Amino acid sequence: MNIIFLLIGISLVLVVIIGIVFFWAIKSGQYEDLEAPRYQILMDDDDTTAAPPEDDNQ
């Protein structure tokens, strides 16, 4: 069962990394707008050929 020491050590390192990432995220304002970014990922800046969906039934 000595593997447990290694695993716990790894998990602690991960916690520290997650903590650092989380603090950075708060500091850089990642939690200020929870609405717009989910759309941003969908929108491709240079794809202009696609037709709008409203159009499908005309």
Next chain:
Amino acid sequence: MLDVADAEACFHCGEPVPPDGTLSVDIAGRSRRVCCRGCQAVAEAIRGYGLENFYRYRDGVTPKPDATDTGPDPALYDDPSIQEEFVERLPDGSCQAEFILENLVCPACCWLVEAQLGKLDGVTEATVNYTSHHAHVRWLPDRIPLSRILGSVATLGYRAWPYHPDQDARRLERERRGHLRRLALAGLLGMQVMMFAFALYGSGWATAEAHYREFFRWISLFLTLPVLAYSGAPFFRRAWRDLRLLRPGMDVPVALGMGIAFLASCRATVTGTGEIYFDSVVMFIFLLSLGRYLEFMAGKKSSERVASLTRILPAVATRLVGGGREWREESVPVARLQQGDTVLVRPGETVPADGCISDGVSSVDESILTGESLPVKKSRGERVIGGSRNIDSPLQMQVEHVRQATLLARIHALLEQGRAERPAFVVLANRIAGRFVLVVLLAAAATAWYWHTVAPGRWIPVTAALLIVTCPCALSLAMPAAFASSLAALMRHGVAVVRPDTLERLAGATHFVFDKTGTLTRGTLQLAGVTVTGAAGRAHCLAVAAALESRSEHPLARALLAAAGPDRAQAAAIHNHPGEGISGMVDGHRYFLGSEAFIRRAAGVAPVPELLQAAGSKTLAVLADDSGVLAVFRFGDEIRPGAADLMQRLHGAGRQTLILSGDSSGLVTHLTRELGMDAGWARQTPQDKLRRIRALQEQGARVVMVGDGVNDAPVLAAADVSIAMGSGTDLSRASADIILLGNSLHSLAALLEQSRRTRTVIRENLVWAGIYNLLALPAAAAGLVLPWMAALGMSLSSLLVVLNSARLAR
């Protein structure tokens, strides 16, 4: 599957395309119909910038760009003196500023603006926050002027206003991040500690072998330490401050409980004997931080509502200089406007200061202040409030109040002052909580002593649990949390609550006293009826009367002119007898118009007495010629819409309604009867009013005074709750507990409803918190509560209070 309305909808804004409309725009390889040139221009601009994807991702439709709604000329913003107000210059030569974007309706709009700004040469950074509608832009001023940046936003149909973040908003944002960080740390490390705790709870290999147990305990200790030191620091700091001031607040038992549990666990870890409670400590800190975060967010929302009032004023105004026909326009920062300046407000612009219209007629949207969604028609001589929006045509106005003297700034100051005053309920709640804490500390000492003598191994967990579980957090949150949520909701209805605790008293009021008839009537006389007695018809009589009064400014004259309409006869040889009546020649005939006494004396005829009686309490004017009385005009003050409804509601809830007015008895009896009010007293001096209110209060009544809030300050102060309603600049002088900005009785009804709900929620909170604490204290003293139960119970009880109060914000 397409109905006609859909087929005819404008591609851009979704409004119906006019039948003769021929405008269209090519998007994504197809021609689409649009309703107007404005939409066409915007859609073409979007296509021109290669941003057609916007139409794929938007939610619903985009607001119609208003062709008249151009806002201030963007070129104004290139003026360095205007820029210095809101632009921050960075050391590397670039500039940055925040803007408030109007018309953002969906996240796709954010993307559109961001993508558009990102394409401009010279803009180094552009982000749009959908939640706050703020745009943050950084640019190189030598590559691109600010006006081009704003202009390109305008071509998309959005408008950008400079935003000045104030100190308060920055502080709140900093605090919010601090809360989030503490919450995150407690949650993250807390999960680890819990994991080890679960391994130790069981009786598996982890507890069987001593070196694993040791190891888990030490790890838990090291993981708990940062949580306690960072996330728990505010509690210890406040507890220390309370102790130094010898005024134990609710953080004292919390900190003490956490401290005892932690130190005992440390000892157990070092010596290898005894229980550890690290899991309870981290869980407690996490849940407590969560509760504080939610409470903070509710307070932040309500203070942002207040703060948003001051941010509505624009940064730039158009001042007119010169005189006569030689007006010259110049742009000035609003901060430099002076009283007496003449300002031009174009359609779509925000009125920069309080003032009086000197030229022009337009409708003005005052919804930001009053919550009233319909625009109000305003013309020459009427007052406009800074922050309201001019809608259809240009207005020239004379500035009367600027900056801190504007209604907006005054109301903001009043609200701030009310918040700074530490309302009575907070003082009371703190005193009760303080006493309760003292009881808890004594009980904890007694419990510790008892268990130490009876079962020495158990005194630490029992005492720690007692200290934590009985924290009166829920008790002290019960009222402030409810008020904070309620205030934010009321602000949306145009109700500014200066002293929050009056909301609760309002719900328990027994008597509603209206101190002016003007609060129930429109305040302008209107022609209520005409009785024709002679051969001449009603229309003829009205035309004659209007002709006689055509140059008069008397309220009766205005009512007559309004009733007569545009076509009227010409009057000559008009002779005015001030205070009595008027006489003149119309079509070669001599007519008299005035009070009964005047007609009797001047025309020598007497009106039939029944006619006068039929008029009842209303104001009269008699029209006569040499041969006899032609008509009797009755005037009345129209009762405000919603008044009858409001009275019904009040009576339905078992409240008494009274009028205490300085006005004449006729109007008061008329109103009392018409609205079914319980009593009305006319011709009251302020002393009379004060005496009557005191008399009511001595009989146990709780009196709400509704008035314009300007006069009668002692009367307002004597009432249990004072509500000021009225329009425009009068309110800035008001001294009342609650101010109805909307000048409408509907907002009074909304206020009453909200106060009732607030009281219900406060009661629920208090009952819940009281029962919880009463049960928890003996249970914990009896040793029935383990530390982790204590942490969970206490935190959940305050969370419940916060969430219950949040219902009021809707």
